[in-house]
Amino acid sequence: MARIAAAVLGMVLLAGTAAVSRQxxxxxxxxxxxxxxxxxxxxxxxxxxxxxxxxxxxxRATDREPADFAGDDLSGLDLSGLDFKEANLGNARLVGTRFxxxxxxxxxxxxxxxxxxxxxxxVLDVSVMRGTDLTHATLREASLYAAIMIGANLTDAxxxxxxxxxxxxxxxxxxxxxDSTNFGADRGxxxxxxxxxxxxxxxxxxxxxxxxxxxxxxxxRANLTxxxxxxxDVTxxxxxxxxxxxxxxKDRMVGLAKARNVPNPW
Numbered sequence: 001m002a003r004i005a006a007a008v009l010g011m012v013l014l015a016g017t018a019a020v021s022r023q024x025x026x027x028x029x030x031x032x033x034x035x036x037x038x039x040x041x042x043x044x045x046x047x048x049x050x051x052x053x054x055x056x057x058x059x060r061a062t063d064r065e066p067a068d069f070a071g072d073d074l075s076g077l078d079l080s081g082l083d084f085k086e087a088n089l090g091n092a093r094l095v096g097t098r099f100x101x102x103x104x105x106x107x108x109x110x111x112x113x114x115x116x117x118x119x120x121x122x123v124l125d126v127s128v129m130r131g132t133d134l135t136h137a138t139l140r141e142a143s144l145y146a147a148i149m150i151g152a153n154l155t156d157a158x159x160x161x162x163x164x165x166x167x168x169x170x171x172x173x174x175x176x177x178x179d180s181t182n183f184g185a186d187r188g189x190x191x192x193x194x195x196x197x198x199x200x201x202x203x204x205x206x207x208x209x210x211x212x213x214x215x216x217x218x219x220x221r222a223n224l225t226x227x228x229x230x231x232x233d234v235t236x237x238x239x240x241x242x243x244x245x246x247x248x249x250k251d252r253m254v255g256l257a258k259a260r261n262v263p264n265p266w
Contacts, residue, residue, distance in 0.1 A: 048073040048074065048075060048076070048077075049069070049072050049073060049074050049077070050077070051077050051078065051079065054069070054074060054077065054079060054082070055082065057069070058082060058083065058084065058085065058087070061085045061087065062085075063085065063086070066084075066085050066086040066087045066088065067084070067085065067087040067088070068087070068088045069087060069088060069089050069092050070088045070089065070090045070091055070092065070108075071090075071091045071092060072089075072092050072093070073092070073093040074089075074092055074093065074094050074097050075093050075094060075095040075096055075097060076095065076096045076097060077097050077098070078097075078098045079097060079098060079099055079102060080098050080099065080100040080101055080102060081100070081101050081102060082099075082102050082103070083102075083103040084102060084103060084104045084105075084107050085103075086105065086106035086107055086108075087104075087107050087108075088107070088108045089107055089108060089109050089112050090108045090109065090110045090111055090112060091110070091111040091112060092109075092112045092113075093112070093113050094109075094112055094113060094114040094117050095113060095114070095115050095116060095117070096115070096116045096117060097114065097117045097118070098117070098118045099117060099118060099119045099122050100118055100119070100120045100121060100122065101120070101121045101122060102119070102122045102123070103122075103123050104119075104122055104123060104124045104127060105123055105124075105125050105126055105127070106125075106126045106127060107124070107127050107128075108127070108128045109127060109128065109129045109132045110128055110129060110130040110131060110132060111130070111131050111132065112129075112132050112133070113133045114132060114133060114134050114137055115133055115134070115135050115136055115137065116135075116136045116137060117134070117137045117138070118137070118138045119137065119138060119139045119142050120138050120139065120140045120141060120142065121140070121141050121142060122139070122142045122143070123142070123143045124139075124142055124143060124144050124147055125143055125144065125145040125146060125147065126145070126146045126147065127144070127147045127148070128147075128148045129147065129148065129149045129152050130148060130149070130150050130151055130152070131150075131151045131152060131153075132149070132152045132153070133152075133153045134152055134153060134154045134157050135153055135154070135155045135156055135157065136155075136156045136157065137154070137157045137158070138157070138158045139157060139158065139159045139162050140158055140159070140160050140161060140162065141160070141161045141162060142159070142162045142163075143162070143163045144162060144163065144164045144165070144166050145163060145165050145166075146165060146166070146195070147164070147165070147166040147167070148166070148167050149166050149167060149168045149171055150167055150168070150169045150170060150171070151169070151170045151171060152168065152171045152172070153171070153172045154171060154172060154173045154176050155172050155173070155174045155175065155176065156174070156175050156176065157173070157176050157177070158176070158177040159176060159177065159178050159181050160177050160178070160179050160180060160181060161179075161180045161181065161182075162181050162182070163182045164181055164182065164183050164197055165183070165185075165195050165196070165197055166197055166198070167197075167198045168197060168198060168199050168202050169198055169199075169200050169201055169202065170200075170201045170202065171199070171202045171203070172202070172203045173202060173203060173204045173207050174203055174204075174205050174206055174207070175205075175206040175207060175208075176204070176207045176208070177207075177208050178204075178207055178208055178209045178212050179208050179209070179210045179211055179212065180210070180211040180212065180213075181209070181212045181213070182212075182213045183196075183197040183199075183212060183213055183214050183215075183217050184196075184197075184213035184214060184215035184216065184217065184233065185215050185216040185217075185236075196215075196216040196217055196218065197214075197217045197218070198217075198218045199217055199218060199219050199222050200218050200219070200220040200221060200222065201220070201221045201222065202219075202222045202223070203222075203223045204219075204222055204223060204224050204227050205223050205224065205225040205226055205227065206225070206226045206227060207224075207227045207228070208227075208228050209227055209228060209229050209232045210228050210229070210230045210231055210232065210249065211230070211231040211232065212229075212232045212233070213232075213233050214232055214233060214234045214237045215233055215234070215235045215236055215237065215255070216235075216236045216237060216238075217234075217237045217238070218237075218238050219237055219238060219239050219240075219242045220238055220239075220240045220241060220242065220261075221240070221241045221242060221243075222239075222242045222243070223242075223243045224242055224243060224244050224247055225243055225244075225245045225246055225247075226245070226246045226247070226248070227247055227248065228247075228248040228249050229247055229248065229249045229250060229253050230248065230249025230252045230253070231249065231252055231253070231254065232249070232253050232254065233253075233254040233255050234253055234254065234255050234256055234259045235254070235255030235258045235259065236255070236258060236259065236260065237255075237259045237260065238259075238260045238261055239259055239260065239261050239262050239263060240260070240261035241261075241263075242261075242263060244263050244266055247266070250266055
């Protein structure tokens with residue numbers, strides 16, 4: 001099932017579009033209200049969930065009935081290393097929550113507020129993060145393969161050395177740390193076809209892209225004003241209508257001669 005899901009999303013990214021709507025989980029999710037009163041208590045009083053409550057819900061969850069934390073407040077919890085089994089965290093409040101090395105394959109985080117959350121080394125492959133607020137979040141060395149992040153806010157976020165093959169259309173990455181981040185196409189790890197990161201219309205102004213791998217990435221209409229691209233590999237990247245005012249390190253970029261639609265003058 002996971003391989004099929006990855007293949008479907010792979011074809012979406014391969015086509016350079018991300019308009020597909022992932023089916024949103026409904027009553028197949030494990031509820032936190034009907035059996036233990038956790039959802040009800042949180043909804044009625046604004047009480048935050050405890051780590052113990054989250055662990056208990058995940059323990060009851062199955063592949064057919066993932067846990068449902070939609071709209072819940074998990075702020076400040078240390079949930080490092082947990083397996084979320086495609087849980088629904090849509091519209092959840094996750095401010096300062098720790099997900100270090102968590103297994104978050106296929107989770108839904110759309111609309112969640114995860115300001116300052118720590119996803120270092122987490123696996124977020126095939127996750128859906130439409131419009132997620134990840135300002136000041138840490139995703140260092142995280143895996144974001146076939147992720148849908150359309151409209152996500154990653155202002156001042158740290159994705160250094162992360163592996164990112166994602167739909168980041170209209171995403172905000174102002175001043176984001178993207179040094180040595182791997183956005184590049186990887187034939188050796190894509191048996192279902194060549195995928196690439198879509199950063200069309202993304203705001204990368206002031207971002208640190210030093211040493212980033214951007215092979216075949218779509219930067220169509222992206223705002224790169226003041227970004228640092230020193231050592232970035234842009235082989236076959238598409239810069240059509242990109243805004244490149246005051247880009248730093250342009251003389252030390254790799255593969256610029258092989259990039260597509262490079263603005264002239266740069």
